[in-house]
Amino acid sequence: MDFNRIKEKLNILADAAKYDVSCSSSGSNRKNKDNGLGDTGNGICHTYTEDGRCVSLLKILLTNHCIFDCAYCVTRKSNDIKRAAFKIQEVVDLTINFYRRNYIEGLFLSSGIFKSADYTMERLIAVAKKLREEENFNGYIHLKSIPGASDELMYEAGLYADRLSVNIEIPTISGLKLLAPDKKHEDFIKPMLKVKNEIIRYNEERKIIRSTAKYAPAGQSTQMIIGTTGESDKDIMYSATHFYKNYNMKRVYYSGYVPISTDSRLPCLGSEVPMLRENRLYQTDWLLRFYGFSVNEILDADHPNLEMDIDPKLMWALRNLNHFPVDINKAESRMLARIPGIGMGSVQKIINGRKFRNLSWDHLKKMGVALNRAKYFIICNSNDWERRDLDASKIKGMILQSQNGKFKNHYNNQLSLFN
Amino acid sequence: MNTTKTLIYDGSFNGFLTAVFIGFEQKITHADIQRQGQIQSGLFTETEIIFTNVEKAQRVWNGIRKKSNSAIKNVYFAFLSEQNTIEALLYHYIQKLMGSKYNGAMDFGDDCVLKINQLTHKVGREKHRMEAFVRFQLTKDEVYFSNIEPDFDVLPLISKHFRNRYADQQWIIYDLKRKYGLYYDMNTVEMISLDLTDIHANNLEKNSVFTDAEYEYQELWNNYFKSTTIKSRINTKLHVQHVPKRYWKYLSEKKETI
Numbered sequence: 001m002d003f004n005r006i007k008e009k010l011n012i013l014a015d016a017a018k019y020d021v022s023c024s025s026s027g028s029n030r031k032n033k034d035n036g037l038g039d040t041g042n043g044i045c046h047t048y049t050e051d052g053r054c055v056s057l058l059k060i061l062l063t064n065h066c067i068f069d070c071a072y073c074v075t076r077k078s079n080d081i082k083r084a085a086f087k088i089q090e091v092v093d094l095t096i097n098f099y100r101r102n103y104i105e106g107l108f109l110s111s112g113i114f115k116s117a118d119y120t121m122e123r124l125i126a127v128a129k130k131l132r133e134e135e136n137f138n139g140y141i142h143l144k145s146i147p148g149a150s151d152e153l154m155y156e157a158g159l160y161a162d163r164l165s166v167n168i169e170i171p172t173i174s175g176l177k178l179l180a181p182d183k184k185h186e187d188f189i190k191p192m193l194k195v196k197n198e199i200i201r202y203n204e205e206r207k208i209i210r211s212t213a214k215y216a217p218a219g220q221s222t223q224m225i226i227g228t229t230g231e232s233d234k235d236i237m238y239s240a241t242h243f244y245k246n247y248n249m250k251r252v253y254y255s256g257y258v259p260i261s262t263d264s265r266l267p268c269l270g271s272e273v274p275m276l277r278e279n280r281l282y283q284t285d286w287l288l289r290f291y292g293f294s295v296n297e298i299l300d301a302d303h304p305n306l307e308m309d310i311d312p313k314l315m316w317a318l319r320n321l322n323h324f325p326v327d328i329n330k331a332e333s334r335m336l337a338r339i340p341g342i343g344m345g346s347v348q349k350i351i352n353g354r355k356f357r358n359l360s361w362d363h364l365k366k367m368g369v370a371l372n373r374a375k376y377f378i379i380c381n382s383n384d385w386e387r388r389d390l391d392a393s394k395i396k397g398m399i400l401q402s403q404n405g406k407f408k409n410h411y412n413n414q415l416s417l418f419n
Numbered sequence: 420m421n422t423t424k425t426l427i428y429d430g431s432f433n434g435f436l437t438a439v440f441i442g443f444e445q446k447i448t449h450a451d452i453q454r455q456g457q458i459q460s461g462l463f464t465e466t467e468i469i470f471t472n473v474e475k476a477q478r479v480w481n482g483i484r485k486k487s488n489s490a491i492k493n494v495y496f497a498f499l500s501e502q503n504t505i506e507a508l509l510y511h512y513i514q515k516l517m518g519s520k521y522n523g524a525m526d527f528g529d530d531c532v533l534k535i536n537q538l539t540h541k542v543g544r545e546k547h548r549m550e551a552f553v554r555f556q557l558t559k560d561e562v563y564f565s566n567i568e569p570d571f572d573v574l575p576l577i578s579k580h581f582r583n584r585y586a587d588q589q590w591i592i593y594d595l596k597r598k599y600g601l602y603y604d605m606n607t608v609e610m611i612s613l614d615l616t617d618i619h620a621n622n623l624e625k626n627s628v629f630t631d632a633e634y635e636y637q638e639l640w641n642n643y644f645k646s647t648t649i650k651s652r653i654n655t656k657l658h659v660q661h662v663p664k665r666y667w668k669y670l671s672e673k674k675e676t677i
Contacts, residue, residue, distance in 0.1 A: 052657030
């Protein structure tokens, strides 16, 4: 193996793949087979890059040659960058050798589209097949579904991969027309639909024949770029909900747009990555998936955007003060989960702990509840609670004063006197 | 009747459980269970040396498990935290567990339960970190070798994970702090202790015990680590929070930084 050449390729093709934010290696149930190599489980982040993102998979492109010219993408045809391509065996060797040293949980393989969608998809599948069949590799494999790939190939891909994903990238159809004129919305949807249907079919068959082979056991995910086409948070979250519901997505990722182009349709180079907005969107995503909220409670026609200075649950609570205060020692868990400053971990502790005794402020504090936010919304076993009839803006002001978050300078709008 | 007594055990988990058995048998309310070699006895307390008895230990283990499955995990994990006076705390915890009609392990309003829970959480996090931060280096006799220095004694907890994952290669994970390690010979995992002359952390200098290709792959990995960083999103605080500096010397991707 020519290490110097491989090193050069790896630098180019890892650099091009890093804008894909998905890095999860959990959710699969593939187990080590015949004393071979690898196993999957809850997912492990083996290291973190200096920007704080987890590295759990070897995330690379097979090639960054591409026939498309999507404005938001570094590997677009018209971009003047170094191009490279891995051979199939090279990707296999890298994956196995990194895995054996406990660097990674597996492979995340994506690619620029060369020749045609099917030709590219075939190459991706060939890598996965070789890993599974020749190397008896049971680690995690995440393959990108190439938009426009045929149903037959998508079927085959699911036999070897743990997870498949298509990035829809632009949350609105009009935005897609503007930024990626060569791509059609249907091309993204088709492989997604095929994979979804196959997963359902395999699960049905497994109920009858237990030994039915695995088909994409970790399901599908997708990704949207935030802040390219002036879309609202409502557009993004409604679109995400659509994919969770209709395509049984395991995850939707939100990726703040990192300026990489001078194209006039996009935010200019040097403009800030919308990290705070990205964070608020993920918080909303969690509220929808784990906290029992539905999307129209948080975002609707009157409130199309999330507030940047407070988290979405607090935002919801301030708009719905009629539900509060909640009695910690009596309320059902559904309502406990809606109190700002209380996470699902604390909800479990409260539910269990209150069977033994009525809980007071002290108990809640020790359990890890963020009382600086929660105290305006609860009563507990104490004579001391918020008796003043405060309105939403008052509460918000008091909470903002009491916290010192890392994003504070992002939303501190008050003019300072001396600069 | 005895209410306070110092019990001295050999430091093993079975030894500790035996001490708990003796404590319950003699109806001791405050058992000050101490590890041999680290004894600090009170002036007027009675002392007894405990001889590890697997059968008695087993009875305590089964008794706790019958009460609650999460409690048995908590007891084992918290024990491995090696905290000062963890034994006395656990004794109190087990007393509480046996004395309560409900599942006492769920009494999160109680300080002792909360404390044990937090310790379990900490040890669990260290276990997970070791599953992530072990970096094997391939020696010339085809053993994948790794050094670690975990905050808690987590080797017994990670053994199964590595056995399931690296079933077709020989490997050693060696805890430098506690001077023992795990060796897998492609059949079983054994406990070993080595006479290491130097620490085989990820040095910049090459060591002749490792293969040449080993350093090529480290170089590739370090390059990958660098190219996957997005410069416009650098967030050093978050980076250090996830990968605390005390682990850096064992991570090949951080060796240049140190």
